[in-house]
Amino acid sequence: MLETKGRPNRLGLWGWLGGGRWGMERYLYTLHRVTGLGLLAYFLLHIVVTSSRAFSQGAWEEAMARVSGEIFEVGEYLVFLAFAFHAVNGIRLLLIELGIGVGQPIEPVYPYRTSVDVQRPLAIGALAVAAVIAILGTLSMWGE
Amino acid sequence: MMKDVTYRIRLFDPNRDSEPHWEAFTIPYAPGMTVLDGLWKVKELHAPGLAWRSSCRMGVCGSCGMLINGKPGLACNTQISELHALTVAVAPLPNFDIIRDLVPDLAPMFGTHQALLPYVIREDVEERENPTAEFWQSAHELEQYLQFSYCIKCGCCMAACPTFATDALYSGPMPLAQAHRYNSDTRDGGFAVRKEVLAGNAGPWRCHYAGECSRVCPKGVDPAKAIQLMKRELVLDLLHLRKQGCPAPVAKKPTEIKRRDGVPDAPARTV
Amino acid sequence: MMKDQKLWTWHLAAGVVIAVFLGLHMLTMHLDALIPIRALNVASEQRAIDWANVVARGRSVFFAVTYVVLLGAALFHGLYGLRNILLELNPAAGLKKLVGAVLLLAGLGLFVFGTWAAVASHTLAKTF
Numbered sequence A: 001m002l003e004t005k006g007r008p009n010r011l012g013l014w015g016w017l018g019g020g021r022w023g024m025e026r027y028l029y030t031l032h033r034v035t036g037l038g039l040l041a042y043f044l045l046h047i048v049v050t051s052s053r054a055f056s057q058g059a060w061e062e063a064m065a066r067v068s069g070e071i072f073e074v075g076e077y078l079v080f081l082a083f084a085f086h087a088v089n090g091i092r093l094l095l096i097e098l099g100i101g102v103g104q105p106i107e108p109v110y111p112y113r114t115s116v117d118v119q120r121p122l123a124i125g126a127l128a129v130a131a132v133i134a135i136l137g138t139l140s141m142w143g144e
Numbered sequence B: 001m002m003k004d005v006t007y008r009i010r011l012f013d014p015n016r017d018s019e020p021h022w023e024a025f026t027i028p029y030a031p032g033m034t035v036l037d038g039l040w041k042v043k044e045l046h047a048p049g050l051a052w053r054s055s056c057r058m059g060v061c062g063s064c065g066m067l068i069n070g071k072p073g074l075a076c077n078t079q080i081s082e083l084h085a086l087t088v089a090v091a092p093l094p095n096f097d098i099i100r101d102l103v104p105d106l107a108p109m110f111g112t113h114q115a116l117l118p119y120v121i122r123e124d125v126e127e128r129e130n131p132t133a134e135f136w137q138s139a140h141e142l143e144q145y146l147q148f149s150y151c152i153k154c155g156c157c158m159a160a161c162p163t164f165a166t167d168a169l170y171s172g173p174m175p176l177a178q179a180h181r182y183n184s185d186t187r188d189g190g191f192a193v194r195k196e197v198l199a200g201n202a203g204p205w206r207c208h209y210a211g212e213c214s215r216v217c218p219k220g221v222d223p224a225k226a227i228q229l230m231k232r233e234l235v236l237d238l239l240h241l242r243k244q245g246c247p248a249p250v251a252k253k254p255t256e257i258k259r260r261d262g263v264p265d266a267p268a269r270t271v
Numbered sequence C: 001m002m003k004d005q006k007l008w009t010w011h012l013a014a015g016v017v018i019a020v021f022l023g024l025h026m027l028t029m030h031l032d033a034l035i036p037i038r039a040l041n042v043a044s045e046q047r048a049i050d051w052a053n054v055v056a057r058g059r060s061v062f063f064a065v066t067y068v069v070l071l072g073a074a075l076f077h078g079l080y081g082l083r084n085i086l087l088e089l090n091p092a093a094g095l096k097k098l099v100g101a102v103l104l105l106a107g108l109g110l111f112v113f114g115t116w117a118a119v120a121s122h123t124l125a126k127t128f
Helices: A024-054 A057-066 A070-097 A120-142 B035-045 B107-115 B125-129 B139-150 B156-160 B162-166 B173-183 B191-198 B212-216 B223-238 C004-029 C051-059 C061-087 C093-126
Strands: B004-011 B021-028 B065-068 B071-074 B087-091 B098-100
Touching (some): A024 A070, A024 A120, A024 B162, A024 C061, A024 C093, A057 C051, A070 B223, A070 C004, B021 B035, B035 B087, B065 B156, B071 B156, B107 B173, B139 B173, B156 B173, B173 B191, B173 B223, B191 B223, B212 B223, B223 C004, C004 C061, C051 C061, C051 C093, C061 C093
Parallel strands (some): B004 B087
Antiparallel strands (some): B065 B071
């Protein structure tokens, strides 16, 4: 990497969050990161809380009592929504990042049909499946 | 039909300004005007000191990449009418340092490009340097990299990449797509050498398929596709499943072919 | 430092493991009202987090083993993902090393703790 003497003009974090005429996959990229961070935060807490089962029934029930209540229920619900999106979109990314669903190299003829257009049905399908899982979860958690 | 068009241009003169600033100029509009034509008009009528890079005016040289209404593109390749706006906002390509006004410093990108060895690497150096015939390659093999070889190194993909927006150490879409262009060329045997860089932190692992590079590429090179195909090759390589053919051999001399009558001989070689 | 070529391939593999086992976990825990799978909540028809169900699952070797596999895969997948996000913010070289070391230690620590909990609760459940 060569050194330059110009004025820095990097978009920085704004480049992750938007800041231009971006497409759908850009927002899925950001959402995948945000949901991933949320899931990780929950997961680390979850390991500690559920490990109380190793001590006794009392410890388990106390831990469960501590994480019950409206706030935790809403939090858990958000975690479930994040899971639904992250899991299904993750499968899409797994396929794409192994070169599946992006198409073969082609002669570019204007108007160009890029790999982003080729995989678009996958992206829409992933969102639809995530929505179905989210609805099932909503019915299951709030349906009573 | 619109009569005038307003250009908002992000100006920066390192000898005068501490920060870039926007200035607006109104110029007469004529049908068929490109963003680059408008810049020339602004220079002619209002701002003789305005600086940008351009050369061929036909989307071939890759000089006039800039941020046009929030999207990286070639100024010569973008019609004002296709922007569907009365104002054209023009800024230098982001993620590159600004040298002046609309001139980005592309040198770091070319440095990375060079570091990924964008040329055919073969063990038979003598044949490569003093060829006796062409290397044999089928039409199908050609198709595997032809799309990626249309890159004009304008830097639009680098300006659109969200990862490159924060991570200056990431190789970026252009150099990676070009590395894949040579990796997937059957005449090339340099995969192992390029892997030294590609397997590391600056390699394609920083790409999470936001897809912006392919969306903005003015030549349809589709760097995002190249990067995903490259990742597959690298994963297969890790699992020892990658097919590593010998680099394409020198094509055999045609035999039993008789020249048709009346076809003149080729002129003598000049070099 | 291990190359990203290897770490990232593991990241994908871990993702697949998580998709399978966390899918099962979510079926047990959240979709139990909608899709009741008796084999997963054996002891009680009440909620999945009731102690009787916890004991029943704890007694099963299948649950203990898959728990540890899921724990390891999810910790690696999550912490490697976090490391990627942090490193892509391009911090100073020293800070990069620190991030790597802290995440590695945190991951190992939580894995040991979680594995202990799985084994201990399996032992405890067998006494009921």
